[in-house]
Amino acid sequence: xxRETVLVQLxxxxxxxxxxxxxxxxxxxxxxxxxxxxxxxxMGASGSGKSTLMNILGCLDRPTTGxxxxxxxxxxxxxxxxxxxxxxQTIGFVFQSFNLLPRTSALENAGLPLLYAGVxxxxxxxRARESLERVGLGDRLGHHPNQLSGGQQxxxxxxxxxxxxxxxVLADEPTGNLDSRTSVEVMxxxxxxxxxGITVVLVTHEPDIAAYASRVVVMRDGQVRSDRRxxxxxxxxxxxxxxxxxxxx
Amino acid sequence: MTLLETxxxxxxxxxRNKLRSFLTALGVIIGxxxxxxxxAIGEGAKARVEEQFASMGSNxxxxxxxxxxxxxxxxxxxxxxxxxxxxxxxxQTEVPSVRYAxxxxxxxxxxxSDEQNxxxxxxxxxPDYFDVRNWRADRGAIFxxxxxxxxxxxxxxxxxVVDKLFGAHxxxxxxNVRINNVPFEVVGVLARKGQSPVGxxxxxxxxxxxxTFQAKIQGGLHKFLAGTIFVSAVSPEATARAExxxxxxxxDRHHIQRGEDDDxxxxxxxxxxxxxxxxxxxxxxxxxxxxxxSLLVGGIGIMNIMLVSVTERTREIGLRMAIGAxxxxxLAQFLVEALxxxxxxGLIGVGVGLLVARRLADEFGWPxxxxxxIILIAVLFSALVGVGFGLYPARKASQLDPIQALRxx
Numbered sequence: 137x138x139r140e141t142v143l144v145q146l147x148x149x150x151x152x153x154x155x156x157x158x159x160x161x162x163x164x165x166x167x168x169x170x171x172x173x174x175x176x177x178x179m180g181a182s183g184s185g186k187s188t189l190m191n192i193l194g195c196l197d198r199p200t201t202g203x204x205x206x207x208x209x210x211x212x213x214x215x216x217x218x219x220x221x222x223x224x225q226t227i228g229f230v231f232q233s234f235n236l237l238p239r240t241s242a243l244e245n246a247g248l249p250l251l252y253a254g255v256x257x258x259x260x261x262x263r264a265r266e267s268l269e270r271v272g273l274g275d276r277l278g279h280h281p282n283q284l285s286g287g288q289q290x291x292x293x294x295x296x297x298x299x300x301x302x303x304x305v306l307a308d309e310p311t312g313n314l315d316s317r318t319s320v321e322v323m324x325x326x327x328x329x330x331x332x333g334i335t336v337v338l339v340t341h342e343p344d345i346a347a348y349a350s351r352v353v354v355m356r357d358g359q360v361r362s363d364r365r366x367x368x369x370x371x372x373x374x375x376x377x378x379x380x381x382x383x384x385x
Numbered sequence: 386m387t388l389l390e391t392x393x394x395x396x397x398x399x400x401r402n403k404l405r406s407f408l409t410a411l412g413v414i415i416g417x418x419x420x421x422x423x424x425a426i427g428e429g430a431k432a433r434v435e436e437q438f439a440s441m442g443s444n445x446x447x448x449x450x451x452x453x454x455x456x457x458x459x460x461x462x463x464x465x466x467x468x469x470x471x472x473x474x475x476x477q478t479e480v481p482s483v484r485y486a487x488x489x490x491x492x493x494x495x496x497x498s499d500e501q502n503x504x505x506x507x508x509x510x511x512p513d514y515f516d517v518r519n520w521r522a523d524r525g526a527i528f529x530x531x532x533x534x535x536x537x538x539x540x541x542x543x544x545x546v547v548d549k550l551f552g553a554h555x556x557x558x559x560x561n562v563r564i565n566n567v568p569f570e571v572v573g574v575l576a577r578k579g580q581s582p583v584g585x586x587x588x589x590x591x592x593x594x595x596x597t598f599q600a601k602i603q604g605g606l607h608k609f610l611a612g613t614i615f616v617s618a619v620s621p622e623a624t625a626r627a628e629x630x631x632x633x634x635x636x637d638r639h640h641i642q643r644g645e646d647d648d649x650x651x652x653x654x655x656x657x658x659x660x661x662x663x664x665x666x667x668x669x670x671x672x673x674x675x676x677x678x679s680l681l682v683g684g685i686g687i688m689n690i691m692l693v694s695v696t697e698r699t700r701e702i703g704l705r706m707a708i709g710a711x712x713x714x715x716l717a718q719f720l721v722e723a724l725x726x727x728x729x730x731g732l733i734g735v736g737v738g739l740l741v742a743r744r745l746a747d748e749f750g751w752p753x754x755x756x757x758x759i760i761l762i763a764v765l766f767s768a769l770v771g772v773g774f775g776l777y778p779a780r781k782a783s784q785l786d787p788i789q790a791l792r793x794x
């Protein structure tokens with residue numbers, strides 16, 4: 137593995153939560169390296185530690201033990217303001233429940249991270265528009281979330297994740313609230329991101345969704361149970377129109 | 386993130402809940418409005434009192450002659466003339482804190498013009514009297530010292546008397562009127578002065594030179610000054626000093642022994658005015674304090690709504706943190722929201738307060754007086770309320786854990 141292209145490097149990362157008198161081990165020494173442009177799906181039952189792993193990968197939480205190098209920088213012990221900066225500049229987040237601001241236009245929602253990056257109003261709007269166009273919502277700039285379908289809302293959220301031009305996009309069950317047709321659309325988008333130099337890490341419990349990734353990491357009891365590369369299933373637009381899918385819908 | 390952007394984000398958040406924002410601000414609107422209205426009314430009342438006392442004369446002392454005591458029945462002040470013309474001269478020349486001193490000999494008499502008659506108060510005095518009372522002639526002129534000295538039969542009429550004798554639009558200067566059947570030439574009409582603090586009409590009066598008054602209207606007693614002496618001190622601060630000095634002078638001149646009562650009395654108008662103003666000031670302070678309490682209640686309303694808002698928007702806060710907002714950005718956002726609410730409330734409150742003050746002033750016939758200072762204080766205070774009561778909710782928001790906040794249902 138070429139170190140130059142490694143984006144995420146976890147070294148024996150452990151996470152212990154103190155719940156009163158009980159110590160709860162969420163991660164028990166996870167080592168993982170993710171290269172640039174990879175599309176990784178993390179799978180596992182609830183309580184397997186996949187959410188904790190995501191939080192640490194996303195710099196929302198710090199490991200108790202071990203080291204986390206993100207783009208070569210050790211971020212294991214940074215202060216919360218520094219972590220906020222890294223989240224802002226290096227990472228994009230996509231959530232299961234979209235988390236868009238209500239009664240706020242798609243354009244403003246997509247541009248929100250730039251607000252905290254100190255980007256001026258005009259450039260913010262221009263980049264948000266560009267980002268929305270990239271996810272195919274160039275004609276929905278002024279729409280509020282409640283005027284958009286679930287798939288469109290998730291695409292606004294993806295545009296928001298992309299607007300800072302991050303190296304890493306973390307998606308936590310991004311298709312959990314979507315029907316299978318729009319799920320495929322969203323997965324197509326993620327696959328496309330991989331082709332444009334963005335690393336995507338996706339948490340899912342659906343094997344169908346994990347199939348679109350080029351690598352699947354399975355977690356169990358706070359450890360990596362299996363880690364394998366695969367030929368990713370192509371989420372072609374044509375696939376959306378196959379009779380099989382029509383039938384599902 | 387610039388302040389302008391923080392402001393825009395706050396304004397946007399407030400506009401998402403227009404009615405709620407308005408109701409929250411209403412507490413501050415009412416509070417500030419009440420403060421402004423109360424202070425305006427209080428200041429107006431104070432100005433009114435000041436105006437009334439100023440109309441009586443500047444730095445005014447009134448010296449009343451003393452009492453008689455005949456067979457145990459004690460007459461009131463003025464029942465016997467104890468002040469002499471020499472006393473007046475001594476006051477004029479020997480007391481440094483006195484600017485003017487003028488006699489006021491008073492009688493009620495019938496005044497006749499060719500067409501009408503009118504019974505009014507006739508005062509015999511010197512030209513200084515009009516300086517003491519800040520009174521000038523609207524038409525014609527105040528009679529001169531020479532008129533007073535030579536006992537010329539000239540008269541100054543108050544506007545009410547002119548109205549009664551000649552009608553409102555007639556210039557009586559140069560005409561004759563008769564008082565006690567003695568003809569007097571009208572030399573001037575005094576400017577309208579309105580009512581005294583007790584509701585007496587100042588303009589219902591006629592003035593003649595003091596010697597003329599003695600010779601033609603009152604008669605007798607030439608050593609004693611059968612009336613009062615109006616004194617104007619050199620400054621408002623000097624009135625108390627003038628009072629002591631005149632007391633000492635008159636006691637000395639009247640050979641009053643230590644321990645004996647004065648045979649005269651001095652009324653200090655400045656003190657009366659101060660006492661009355663003190664009363665209005667106390668009332669204003671009381672009302673403004675009550676109003677300030679409602680402002681405090683408004684602040685508590687803001688805190689309440691901000692706390693609700695923080696809870697409601699926990700996920701939003703979590704999201705903002707996840708995409709890069711630092712704790713201080715969140716703190717600033719909620720603080721600015723609270724501040725915007727309270728400041729907007731404060732500004733609207735100033736407007737409402739001014740309107741209410743004007744309406745009430747119209748009602749009472751008072752002047753509306755709102756100093757820019759009190760507006761500034763009210764607005765600053767409402768800002769302080771916003772920061773003070775917004776700080777706790779904002780801190781609470783900024784200290785949320787993004788993971789927990791994002792998971793919040």
